[in-house]
Amino acid sequence: MKIFSAHQIYQADKSTIQKEQIKSEELMERAATQLFEWMHSRLRGTQVNVKLFCGIGNNGGDGMVLARKLHKHDYSIKVYVVNYSEKRSEDFLLNLERLKDSKVWPDFINEESDLPEISPNDIIVDAIFGIGLNRAPDDWVGNLIEHINDSRAFTLSVDVPSGLPVDSCHWKPSYVIRASYVLSFQLPKLVFFLPETGVYVNQWEILDIGLDQEFIAKTETDYELIGRPEVLPLYRPRLKFSHKGTYGHAVIIGGSYGKIGAVQLASNACLSVGSGLVTAFVPKCGYDSLQTAVPEVMVLTGSRERSISEIAIPFKASVVGIGMGMGMEDDTVSAFGSFLKECTKPMVIDADGLNILSQNPQMLNDVPELSVLTPHPKELERLIGYWTSDFEKLEKAKAFAAKHNLVVVIKGAHTITIYNGKGYVNTTGNPGMATAGSGDVLTGMITGLMAQGYSSVKSAIFGVYLHGLAGDLGVSSIGYEALKASLIIENIGNAYSELFRQPEIEQKEKPNG
Numbered sequence: 001m002k003i004f005s006a007h008q009i010y011q012a013d014k015s016t017i018q019k020e021q022i023k024s025e026e027l028m029e030r031a032a033t034q035l036f037e038w039m040h041s042r043l044r045g046t047q048v049n050v051k052l053f054c055g056i057g058n059n060g061g062d063g064m065v066l067a068r069k070l071h072k073h074d075y076s077i078k079v080y081v082v083n084y085s086e087k088r089s090e091d092f093l094l095n096l097e098r099l100k101d102s103k104v105w106p107d108f109i110n111e112e113s114d115l116p117e118i119s120p121n122d123i124i125v126d127a128i129f130g131i132g133l134n135r136a137p138d139d140w141v142g143n144l145i146e147h148i149n150d151s152r153a154f155t156l157s158v159d160v161p162s163g164l165p166v167d168s169c170h171w172k173p174s175y176v177i178r179a180s181y182v183l184s185f186q187l188p189k190l191v192f193f194l195p196e197t198g199v200y201v202n203q204w205e206i207l208d209i210g211l212d213q214e215f216i217a218k219t220e221t222d223y224e225l226i227g228r229p230e231v232l233p234l235y236r237p238r239l240k241f242s243h244k245g246t247y248g249h250a251v252i253i254g255g256s257y258g259k260i261g262a263v264q265l266a267s268n269a270c271l272s273v274g275s276g277l278v279t280a281f282v283p284k285c286g287y288d289s290l291q292t293a294v295p296e297v298m299v300l301t302g303s304r305e306r307s308i309s310e311i312a313i314p315f316k317a318s319v320v321g322i323g324m325g326m327g328m329e330d331d332t333v334s335a336f337g338s339f340l341k342e343c344t345k346p347m348v349i350d351a352d353g354l355n356i357l358s359q360n361p362q363m364l365n366d367v368p369e370l371s372v373l374t375p376h377p378k379e380l381e382r383l384i385g386y387w388t389s390d391f392e393k394l395e396k397a398k399a400f401a402a403k404h405n406l407v408v409v410i411k412g413a414h415t416i417t418i419y420n421g422k423g424y425v426n427t428t429g430n431p432g433m434a435t436a437g438s439g440d441v442l443t444g445m446i447t448g449l450m451a452q453g454y455s456s457v458k459s460a461i462f463g464v465y466l467h468g469l470a471g472d473l474g475v476s477s478i479g480y481e482a483l484k485a486s487l488i489i490e491n492i493g494n495a496y497s498e499l500f501r502q503p504e505i506e507q508k509e510k511p512n513g
């Protein structure tokens with residue numbers, strides 16, 4: 001699903017209004033009707049106090065329309081207009097009048113007003129700011145937002161949590177609504193998925209307000225949300241007359257004394273995702289444990305006992321995944337540097353491979369184009385430098401990826417794959433996956449997909465999605481805390497099956513069962 005910028009949403013809005021020959025107030029009515037129906041279908045007339053906090057722009061206008069509809073259906077409501085500016089939008093003013101016509105009199109809150117009482121049992125509708133936020137709220141509005149957050153009442157945010165920036169602009173973390181639920185119009189917003197801003201969104205859902213589909217389809221976006229519909233077309237079915245050679249020979253290079261497990265996990269994941277053959281290259285100390293732990297994996301060793309001091313692969317590998325548990329001994333660094341110079345095919349670089357690159361930036365020139373780098377935030381910072389916001393982080397990562405023609409996988413709760421100026425935001429995975437070896441498994445999976453002929457960027461997007469899905473299936477029986485990386489590997493096969501599972505409703509509707 002596409003992720004639009006605020007500017008693109010306004011354009012979609014405009015295009016819809018022009019094409020359907022409707023007025024903007026009608027689009028607002030449509031949007032708020034969706035909000036109302038969402039609430040009404042859940043509350044079913046329950047007598048609970050709904051307190052609506054509305055700004056003076058169109059987000060506030062949505063709140064006005066919602067208030068009118070709730071009132072018409074006999075809900076107990078109280079409306080507050082947060083009067084932070086004299087520049088009221090036309091549709092807000094129109095719907096304020098309509099609300100008054102239906103005999104609802106809002107309280108106007110300004111700098112001098114006392115903070116309204118809120119009980120934890122109230123339902124708050126947050127329609128103070130939407131995507132129009134262009135600076136941090138004034139202190140008195142911020143105090144009101146803090147007051148709402150402190151109330152512990154269920155807070156339903158209209159479109160976005162108020163105070164949250166949709167694009168890069170000045171904002172203040174304590175002046176953002178902590179939304180229990182966000183009902184966002186038409187398309188998800190990037191900030192829902194970033195570590196700094198995503199924490200304000202407990203749950204979110206998209207409401208289809210019928211924006212111009214043709215416009216949405218033809219608009220190029222900087223970000224895309226990757227779910228099952230986006231991943232399914234990437235899948236390449238196995239062929240009946242294929243053999244193990246058809247699916248490539250991957251080589252996993254890494255490990256050092258005490259860290260051979262990283263290579264074991266990566267090689268095992270590489271096989272489990274479907275690589276035809278996998279060879280691991282490790283220092284001598286890894287030989288016995290690897291041969292025992294994963295008999296399907298072939299093992300090559302270097303000449304040193306405890307770390308890699310040279311890298312020699314006596315055949316043409318389809319793809320190499322390198323760096324996990326490798327350490328940064330001087331010999332290892334020079335072996336890695338020489339190996340990069342020899343390689344021309346895209347590879348996957350992780351962990352110490354990335355740390356070596358950060359300490360020796362000249363080596364970046366030898367990294368084969370279209371290679372996949374899989375940094376966690378600290379490794380990314382060492383590569384691209386410090387950032388002051390998640391927006392800046394993404395811009396810097398895009399510039400870095402473009403400069404070296406690489407795919408950069410920024411690992412996190414919503415891993416984002418960066419390539420060619422675009423970010424692909426993953427939707428699978430869970431906090432249980434913040435565990436030792438989880439990254440080694442991902443590197444192995446991406447390597448294994450490339451071995452089978454998937455392109456670098458598709459391997460990264462598909463690998464990240466499958467990895468998260470395998471983790472989700474893994475925790476379903478044991479919970480977050482007990483999830484280990486090896487269980488993610490065990491669930492790779494189930495993740496593939498899950499991709500093709502028909503939703504239950506569809507199954508029921510199938511003729512003859």
Ligand SMILES: NC(=O)C1=CN([C@@H]2O[C@H](COP(=O)(O)OP(=O)(O)OC[C@H]3O[C@@H](n4cnc5c(N)ncnc54)[C@H](O)[C@@H]3O)[C@@H](O)[C@H]2O)[C@@H](O)CC1
Pocket residue numbers: 009010012013027028031055056057058059060061062084085087089128129130131132133134135136137138158159160185186209211
């Ligand atoms: N395009 C869509 O999908 C639709 C959008 N609608 C609503 O319209 C909203 C956007 O409305 P607006 O553009 O009016 O913007 P907002 O309602 O988000 O903000 C109101 C105005 O306040 C001003 N402002 C921004 N930051 C401020 C601050 N910190 N202190 C004081 N004033 C500040 C700006 O001039 C801004 O336009 C959306 O979030 C959504 O709720 C819906 O009504 C209908 C359809």
Ligand SMILES: [K+]
Pocket residue numbers: 059126127128129130157158159160161162
């Ligand atoms: K809002």
